[in-house]
Amino acid sequence: MAERQARGGILILGGGFAGAWVARLLGKRGRESTIVNHENFMLFASLLPEAASGSLEPRHVVVPLRMMCPRSDVLVGHAGTLDTSGQTVQVETEEELITVGYEQLVVAFGAVARTLPIPGLKEHALGFKSLEDAIRLRNHVLRRLEAAAAASTPGHRRRELTFVFVGAGYAGVEALAELHELVHDALRFYPELAQERQRWLLVDAAPKILPEIPTGLGDYAAAQLAKRGIDIRVATTLVSLEPHAATLSDGETVPTSTLVWTAGVRAHPRSRGSACRSTTAAA
Ligand SMILES: Cc1cc2nc3c(=O)[nH]c(=O)nc-3n(C[C@H](O)[C@H](O)[C@H](O)COP(=O)(O)OP(=O)(O)OC[C@H]3O[C@@H](n4cnc5c(N)ncnc54)[C@H](O)[C@@H]3O)c2cc1C
Incomplete structure (x- = not known):
C-alpha cells in the first residue's frame, strides 16, 4: 500500500463548500493542506437546478479545486478507514489504496439525501x-x-x-x-x-x-x-x-x-x- 503525508500536515476530507473554503482560507494564511474529495471540483449546489434545465452549462456550476485552493494538494478518491491513534486515513483512488498521514484533520463530508422507508x-x-x-x-x-x-x-x-x-x-x-x-x-x-x-x-x-x-x-x-x-x-x-x-x-x-x-x-x-x-x- 502506498503511503504519503498530508501537505503541511493538514488533511481535509471532503472538498465541498466547507472543505474547499477551509483549504482556501488556510492557503491565504500561507498554510498548505491536502484535500481528499470524490471529484476534483467543488460543486456549487445552489446552481444545480440551472444545470438540470440547461440554462447553465455543467462546467459553470463547479469550481476546480486546484484553481480555488492553489496551496493544496488534491487527492481524488474515497476516504475510508480512519486510524486516529496512528493519525492516518486510507484513501481509495482509481489506481490504488493510499495511507495518508496527518497532524491535523478536518472532516467536511457534507450531507446525504434523507430517504424514508417508502416502498419503491x-x-x-x-x-x-x-x-x-x-x-x-x-x-x-x-x-x-x-x-x-x-x-x-x-x-x-x-x-x-x-x-x-x-x-x-x-x-x-x-x-x-x-x-x-x-x-x-x-x-x-x-x-x-x-x-x-x-x-x-x-x-x-x-x-x-x-x-x-x-x-x-x-x-x-x-x-x-x-x-x-x-x-x-x-x-x-x-x-x-x-x-x-x-x-x-x-x-x-x-x-x-x-x-x-x-x-x-x-x-x-x-x-x-x-x-x-x-x-x-x-x-
Ligand atoms: C439542489 C441544492 C440546492 C442548494 N441551494 C442552496 C442555496 O441556495 N443556498 C445555500 O446556502 N445552500 C444551498 N444548498 C445546500 C448547500 O449545497 C450545502 O449546505 C453545502 O454544500 C454544504 O457544504 P459541505 O461542504 O458541508 O458539504 P458538500 O458541499 O456536500 O461537500 C461534501 C464533499 O465531500 C465529499 N465526500 C463525501 N464523502 C466522502 C468520502 N468518503 N471521501 C471523499 N470525499 C467525500 C463529497 O463528494 C462532497 O464533494 C443546496 C443544496 C442542494 C443539493
Missing part, C-alpha cells in the same frame, strides 16, 4: 444532490418527451408528461421551476404534443411550501407556481412508488414515470464522531 422510493425515485443527478434528471425529462411523442394512447402520453417532485424546500421548488421551463421550451419542437396537457405536482408533508423562508415570500412563490399550473399538494406525503405510478397520502395514485426526491438531507453518516470507520473507535 429507493428503486424508482430520482435524486437531486450531485451534478450527475442534475444531468441524469435533464436527460430523463427529455426522454419522457420522446416517450410521450411515441406513445400510442392518450393515457400513456399523459403519464409521460406528468412530473412529481416530493419536497418543497429550495431544491425541490427551484428544480421544478427550472425543469418546467425546460419542458415548456422543448415542447415547441413536438407538434404532435401541442394539445397535450402537462401535469406538474409539488408534494410536501409540511402545511406550506418553502417553510425556511418568511411566510410572505413562500406564499408569493406558491402563487407564482399555481399561476403556471403547478399542482401544489401540501400536508401530503408519498406512500409508495412504482415505475409508472406514485401513490400519495391523499389517496390519489398518479400515473407518472418521473418522481424527483428532494425531501431534505441528513448529516453524512461518517461525520458523526469520526470521519470514517475509526480503528480506534472500533478497538
Whole structure:
C-alpha cells in the first residue's frame, strides 16, 4: 500500500463548500493542506437546478479545486478507514489504496439525501444532490418527451408528461421551476404534443411550501407556481412508488414515470464522531 503525508500536515476530507473554503482560507494564511474529495471540483449546489434545465452549462456550476485552493494538494478518491491513534486515513483512488498521514484533520463530508422507508422510493425515485443527478434528471425529462411523442394512447402520453417532485424546500421548488421551463421550451419542437396537457405536482408533508423562508415570500412563490399550473399538494406525503405510478397520502395514485426526491438531507453518516470507520473507535 502506498503511503504519503498530508501537505503541511493538514488533511481535509471532503472538498465541498466547507472543505474547499477551509483549504482556501488556510492557503491565504500561507498554510498548505491536502484535500481528499470524490471529484476534483467543488460543486456549487445552489446552481444545480440551472444545470438540470440547461440554462447553465455543467462546467459553470463547479469550481476546480486546484484553481480555488492553489496551496493544496488534491487527492481524488474515497476516504475510508480512519486510524486516529496512528493519525492516518486510507484513501481509495482509481489506481490504488493510499495511507495518508496527518497532524491535523478536518472532516467536511457534507450531507446525504434523507430517504424514508417508502416502498419503491429507493428503486424508482430520482435524486437531486450531485451534478450527475442534475444531468441524469435533464436527460430523463427529455426522454419522457420522446416517450410521450411515441406513445400510442392518450393515457400513456399523459403519464409521460406528468412530473412529481416530493419536497418543497429550495431544491425541490427551484428544480421544478427550472425543469418546467425546460419542458415548456422543448415542447415547441413536438407538434404532435401541442394539445397535450402537462401535469406538474409539488408534494410536501409540511402545511406550506418553502417553510425556511418568511411566510410572505413562500406564499408569493406558491402563487407564482399555481399561476403556471403547478399542482401544489401540501400536508401530503408519498406512500409508495412504482415505475409508472406514485401513490400519495391523499389517496390519489398518479400515473407518472418521473418522481424527483428532494425531501431534505441528513448529516453524512461518517461525520458523526469520526470521519470514517475509526480503528480506534472500533478497538
Ligand atoms: C439542489 C441544492 C440546492 C442548494 N441551494 C442552496 C442555496 O441556495 N443556498 C445555500 O446556502 N445552500 C444551498 N444548498 C445546500 C448547500 O449545497 C450545502 O449546505 C453545502 O454544500 C454544504 O457544504 P459541505 O461542504 O458541508 O458539504 P458538500 O458541499 O456536500 O461537500 C461534501 C464533499 O465531500 C465529499 N465526500 C463525501 N464523502 C466522502 C468520502 N468518503 N471521501 C471523499 N470525499 C467525500 C463529497 O463528494 C462532497 O464533494 C443546496 C443544496 C442542494 C443539493
